[in-house]
Amino acid sequence: FCSVLWSLFVCQVMYKAPEPMGEHFFAESFDRGTMDGWVLSRAKKDDADEEIAKYDGKWAVEEMKDSKLPGDMGLVLKSRAKHHAISSLLLRPFTFEDKPLIVQYEVNFQSGIDCGGAYVKLLTQTPDLDLNQFVDKTSYTIMFGPDKCGEDYKLHFIFRHKNPKTGEFEEKHAKKPDADLRTYYTDKKTHLYTLVLNPDNSFEVLVDQTVVNSGNLLTDMTPPVNPPAEIEDPDDHKPEDWDERAKIQDPDAVKPEDWDEDAPAQIADEDAVKPDGWLDDEPEYIGDPEAAKPEDWDEDMDGEWEAPQIPNPACETAPGCGVWKRPMIDNPNYKGKWKPPMIDNPNYQGVWKPRKIPNPAFFEDLHPFKMTPFSAVGLELWSMTSDIFFDNFFITNDRNTADRWANDGWGLKKAAEGAAEVGSGSHIGLKGTEDLKIQNSEWERRWNVNVFIVCMRVCVTAQSGLSDADRPGRVTFTKLEKFSHVFRNRFNTKC
Ligand SMILES: [Ca+2]
Numbered sequence: 001f002c003s004v005l006w007s008l009f010v011c012q013v014m015y016k017a018p019e020p021m022g023e024h025f026f027a028e029s030f031d032r033g034t035m036d037g038w039v040l041s042r043a044k045k046d047d048a049d050e051e052i053a054k055y056d057g058k059w060a061v062e063e064m065k066d067s068k069l070p071g072d073m074g075l076v077l078k079s080r081a082k083h084h085a086i087s088s089l090l091l092r093p094f095t096f097e098d099k100p101l102i103v104q105y106e107v108n109f110q111s112g113i114d115c116g117g118a119y120v121k122l123l124t125q126t127p128d129l130d131l132n133q134f135v136d137k138t139s140y141t142i143m144f145g146p147d148k149c150g151e152d153y154k155l156h157f158i159f160r161h162k163n164p165k166t167g168e169f170e171e172k173h174a175k176k177p178d179a180d181l182r183t184y185y186t187d188k189k190t191h192l193y194t195l196v197l198n199p200d201n202s203f204e205v206l207v208d209q210t211v212v213n214s215g216n217l218l219t220d221m222t223p224p225v226n227p228p229a230e231i232e233d234p235d236d237h238k239p240e241d242w243d244e245r246a247k248i249q250d251p252d253a254v255k256p257e258d259w260d261e262d263a264p265a266q267i268a269d270e271d272a273v274k275p276d277g278w279l280d281d282e283p284e285y286i287g288d289p290e291a292a293k294p295e296d297w298d299e300d301m302d303g304e305w306e307a308p309q310i311p312n313p314a315c316e317t318a319p320g321c322g323v324w325k326r327p328m329i330d331n332p333n334y335k336g337k338w339k340p341p342m343i344d345n346p347n348y349q350g351v352w353k354p355r356k357i358p359n360p361a362f363f364e365d366l367h368p369f370k371m372t373p374f375s376a377v378g379l380e381l382w383s384m385t386s387d388i389f390f391d392n393f394f395i396t397n398d399r400n401t402a403d404r405w406a407n408d409g410w411g412l413k414k415a416a417e418g419a420a421e422v423g424s425g426s427h428i429g430l431k432g433t434e435d436l437k438i439q440n441s442e443w444e445r446r447w448n449v450n451v452f453i454v455c456m457r458v459c460v461t462a463q464s465g466l467s468d469a470d471r472p473g474r475v476t477f478t479k480l481e482k483f484s485h486v487f488r489n490r491f492n493t494k495c
Contacts, residue, residue, distance in 0.1 A: 015071035018392060018408035022401030025090045026377055028393040029409060030061050030073040038075070039131035041085035041380075046137070048083070055135065057084030057381075064190075064389050065110050068416035074106070074391035077118075080384060085134045087378030090395065093125045095373040099397035101197040103144055106410050108190040108389040116383025118390070119145030119156050125375035134378050139169070141374040144195045144205075146184065153181040155212065157195060157205055159371055161225055165363045172221040172368075177205065177213035189417055190391070192410040196399065201369050208414075209406065217368040225368045227361050236354035243347045253340035263333045268326035275319035282321040285309040 017031035028037070041055040058078035063070065077084050094101060107118045121140040123129060129138070140160060147154040157174040184191045184207055194206040197217075205213040218225055287307030297305050315321040377393060392409035396402050 015069040015412075016408075017072075018405055018412075020394070020401070021404050022396065022398050024394060024396040024398075024401060024405075025092060025094050026088070026393060026395040027405065028088065030075055030391060031071065033061055033073050035059065035061050035075070035086075038086050038088045039134070041087070041132065041134040043085065043133045043135045045083055045135060052081070052083065055083045055085040055380075057082035059084065059086050064108060065387065068418070069413060072391070072413065074108075074389045075379075076110075076390070077379075077381060077383060077388040078386055080386045081382075083380075083382055085378065085380040087123060087131045087134045087376050087380075089131070089376045090374070093373045093375040094122070094395060094397075096197075096199075096370045098199050100199065100399065102194065102396050102399055102402040103142070103394075104192065104194045104402050104406060105145075105393040106190050106192050106389075106391040106413070107146060108188065108391075109185055109385070110188060110387040110389050111385050112188065113148050113185050113388070114384045115149040116385055116388070117145070117147040117381045118383075118388050119143055119147055119379075119381070120393070121378045121380055122374040122395075123376040123378050124160070125373045129375065131376060131378070134380060136380055138378070138380070139372075140378075141372045142195070142197075145193050146181075148185050153185060155181055155193075155205060155207070157203065157213070159217075159221075159368075161365070161368055162372060163363065164365055165361065170223070172217070172223065172225060174203070174205070174213060175215065175220050175222065179207075179212040181207075181212070190389070190410065190413050192392075192406055192414075194402070194406070197369060199369050201367070208410075209403075218366070221368075226364050228359055229362050230356040231359045232354040233357045234354070238352040242352050243345065243349050244351055245345045246348050247342040248345040249340040250343045251340070255338040259335055259338050260333065261335065261337055263335060264331055265334045265336075266328040267331045269329045270326065272326045274324045277318050278324050279314060279318045279321045280324065282312055282314045282318070284312055284315060284321050286312045 015031075017029045018027075020027035038059075040059065043055050044053045045055070046053075056079075060076050060078050061073050062076055063073055075086070103120065103122065105120060109118070120143070121138075122142040122144075123131075123134070124139040124141045126139055142160075143156055143158040145156060147156055155177055158171050160169040161172050162169055192206075192208050194204075194209065196204040196206070201217040203215060203217060203220075204211050215221075286309065288310045289307070291307040293305040299305065312321055377395065379390065381388075391413075392405065394402060394405045394409075396405075
């Protein structure tokens with residue numbers, strides 16, 4: 001029993017690196033603790049100031065700052081305000097044929113993220129691809145992943161489409177996800193980013209195995225993969241006599257004879273009567289009788305002194321003072337300037353538009369999934385915040401294989417981080433949130449049970465090792481095995 005307890009204690013810090021199972025083109029857990037297989041760019045950026053032109057940002061393979069899984073290493077972007085570029089060749093180039101592409105990796109913004117990217121580039125297989133010279137201009141087939149600056153939260157999915165007519169490449173951007181992405185950048189938890197491209201041109205972008213964006217390469221990219229079949233003729237110009245006036249003044253209308261254009265808009269109200277008590281002889285304002293001429297007033301210099309004007313106190317109780325005037329009212333006979341009425345223009349030709357002509361640049365590519373093969377995965381990033389943690393890169397053409405890798409890597413990490421606490425998915429406002437919560441709880445439970453089972457096995461191994469030559473030792477093994485079996489059944493787990 002004591003050894004079981006001891007094993008439990010030891011096993012709480014055990015970690016098992018994920019192993020790729022099934023067909024894959026790239027799998028990297030960094031758990032060997034080295035950057036073997038990764039190439040640091042030694043290039044310089046063309047269009048940058050000298051002091052920041054070099055790709056000299058630092059990378060390290062290390063555990064997360066507050067790792068809950070000792071031994072679980074990742075690739076960490078270590079420098080602020082520097083260009084970083086690192087890449088690694090795939091096991092073999094990925095060619096787009098009749099199977100999907102699934103790209104998956106984890107990001108943890110350990111120190112938050114002010115302004116910086118954490119996206120991957122899948123580098124196009126070209127004869128001159130040199131990972132030592134990986135720069136921003138290096139050809140990529142797909143760019144995918146999070147990017148944030150200020151309050152602009154992005155989750156890129158961009159692919160470079162080859163124009164079948166000209167052979168030139170053009171970036172096609174997926175529409176912005178509807179989901180609120182902020183949590184993924186701010187909660188300092190490890191999030192799993194997955195891109196799924198299918199041979200039928202459909203795509204999905206997932207975070208933590210929940211779809212946040214989806215669509216079709218033919219209909220949901222900007223600019224569209226295929227240009228319009230017709231365009232407006234740039235050589236067509238509006239004729240000078242083109243009549244775009246929908247309404248005109250009636251040329252046959254005549255001003256009625258009784259139309260008086262001179263009648264004023266307002267007239268004095270002849271029905272008005274001067275109110276009783278109106279003081280015709282009292283002015284509205286009088287000189288202030290209490291005012292006195294200042295002693296230093298010089299009539300030669302200042303002119304004749306006059307008392308300042310104040311409202312006439314005699315008017316305070318009267319309806320008015322001074323000359324009474326009739327109030328003005330609207331003139332019922334007012335007509336104003338005569339204008340002919342508007343009628344439909346019999347010569348109206350509509351709003352002019354240039355004529356349509358066949359688009360000389362037109363082409364139709366119905367299989368944009370068949371992108372240019374890629375042979376390396378790279379991170380080419382600038383960030384104002386360091387400590388971006390990357391882990392468990394995986395590229396495959398089999399969804400189940402990707403899910404298994406995710407379960408063994410991100411799933412374990414998620415459970416260990418305690419992120420199963422309903423958390424990360426609960427405020428992203430997505431349909432799958434409940435599923436995610438259940439899944440996370442399941443992970444937490446399975447992780448705990450797995451830890452226990454591993455402990456049991458360690459214990460059993462120790463016991464059987466001690467009793468190789470002693471059959472009673474086998475009895476101990478059987479008891480522990482039985483306990484393990486019962487425990488597994490109690491928790492209804494397959495592990
Ligand atoms: Ca790892």
